[in-house]
Amino acid sequence: MTESQSGPVILITGCSTGIGRHCALELQARGWRVFATARQPSDVEALIEQGLTDSLRLDVDDDVSIQQAVDRLLGQTNGRIDAVFNNAGFGQPGALEDLPREALREQFETNLFGAHAVIRAVLPAMRARGYGRIIQHSSVLGFIALPWRGAYNASKYALEGMTDTLRHELHGSGIDAVLIQTGPVTSRFRANGWQKFQRWVTVESSVHRSAYDAVIERLEGDGEPSFTLGAEAIARKLIRALEAHRPKPRYHVTVPTHLFKGLKRLLPSRALDTVIRWINA
Numbered sequence: 347m348t349e350s351q352s353g354p355v356i357l358i359t360g361c362s363t364g365i366g367r368h369c370a371l372e373l374q375a376r377g378w379r380v381f382a383t384a385r386q387p388s389d390v391e392a393l394i395e396q397g398l399t400d401s402l403r404l405d406v407d408d409d410v411s412i413q414q415a416v417d418r419l420l421g422q423t424n425g426r427i428d429a430v431f432n433n434a435g436f437g438q439p440g441a442l443e444d445l446p447r448e449a450l451r452e453q454f455e456t457n458l459f460g461a462h463a464v465i466r467a468v469l470p471a472m473r474a475r476g477y478g479r480i481i482q483h484s485s486v487l488g489f490i491a492l493p494w495r496g497a498y499n500a501s502k503y504a505l506e507g508m509t510d511t512l513r514h515e516l517h518g519s520g521i522d523a524v525l526i527q528t529g530p531v532t533s534r535f536r537a538n539g540w541q542k543f544q545r546w547v548t549v550e551s552s553v554h555r556s557a558y559d560a561v562i563e564r565l566e567g568d569g570e571p572s573f574t575l576g577a578e579a580i581a582r583k584l585i586r587a588l589e590a591h592r593p594k595p596r597y598h599v600t601v602p603t604h605l606f607k608g609l610k611r612l613l614p615s616r617a618l619d620t621v622i623r624w625i626n627a
Contacts, residue, residue: 353377355427356588357419359406359464360434361398362389364533365483368577369431369584370398376585381419406434406460416467427471429479429588432461435501437539439561440547441554442496449546450497457501462508469521478521481587482509483580486529486603489610492626494554494561513595524587527607529600530574540565573601 356373360366361382370382374397382393383404393401400422404415419427438445438453465480472478487495488502505525512523543565549558564571583597598604609618 353379354429354588355379355381355419355423356429356431357381357383357416357427357464357468358431358433359383359404359460360483361393361401362386364535365531365577365580366431366433367393367396369433369581371396372578372581372585373588374398378588379423381415383415406432406464407455409463412460412463412467416464416471420471425471426475427468428477429481430464430468431481431483431584432464433483434460435483436542437495437498437535438546439494439539439543439565440497441494441552441557444547444552444554445497446546449542450500452542453497453501454504457498458504458508461505465512472521473519476520479588479593480509480512480516480521480523481584482523482525484509484525484527486527486600486606488525488527490606490622492622494557510595522593523595524593525596526580526583526587527596527598527603528580529602530571531580531600532570532574532576536565536567575600 354377356378358366358370358373358380361370362384366382370380370393374380380398380400382398382401384390384393384401385403385405387403390401390403400419402415402418403411405411416427435457436453438449440449461482468478468480482505484505485498485502487499488506491499491503509523509525516523543561547558549555549562552558579599583599587593587597598607609621613621
């Protein structure tokens with residue numbers, strides 16, 4: 347076996363671009379055997395060409411696809427899986443009153459139900475070995491709500507609640523459930539969000555039409571928000587969460603995440619609302 351084949355095994359979702367792909371390459375360089383996954387076969391081929399030879403097709407919106415990928419992984423590792431990084435996700439922009447039920451279903455299908463299905467697929471193998479790390483890619487918007495991001499907020503709040511519950515239910519099993527809460531990070535997040543916004547939001551008939559000017563400018567813009575970090579910042583926290591003897595329940599990435607965590611502890615709700623509206627403006 348090569349070093350990557352004999353090292354600890356991790357499954358990572360959402361590796362077609364950006365954060366997932368960068369983290370997969372970083373972990374492989376550290377000796378992990380990385381099963382990077384993507385939804386499109388062409389993206390899987392691209393991952394293999396980059397040296398991630400164990401890459402698999404996995405669509406988090408499809409339970410059959412998830413189980414097939416996990417079964418294939420376990421078949422190649424003699425039943426071993428040490429960790430999973432639920433990274434796949436997207437953000438649906440738009441005021442909540444402008445988003446139909448189908449848009450919220452789509453948001454939750456990927457960001458919450460997909461992560462849940464991956465966890466259910468890997469837990470039997472982790473329990474059999476008495477060890478595992480479940481790392482969830484959450485967000486500052488998993489504990490702070492911003493306007494025009496309600497669907498994404500709701501999905502990440504739910505992911506945080508699900509992971510906190512898992513931490514209790516897995517106590518004593520040797521399996522840890524960990525959240526990585528990120529702020530602005532360089533990725534295709536805004537480009538993907540712009541596509542979803544155009545699909546589901548009818549700007550012309552919305553009472554929020556004037557507010558959407560700023561939303562559209564942000565989604566279409568080439569510049570990055572203040573305090574934006576590269577994918578390597580997430581990779582560093584992911585490595586800590588994976589390799590710590592006793593991982594923290596939460597790891598924060600970017601200045602805004604640390605700032606809002608402190609403000610939420612210190613300020614009453616109405617005061618925090620005022621600060622958020624000021625920053626959002």
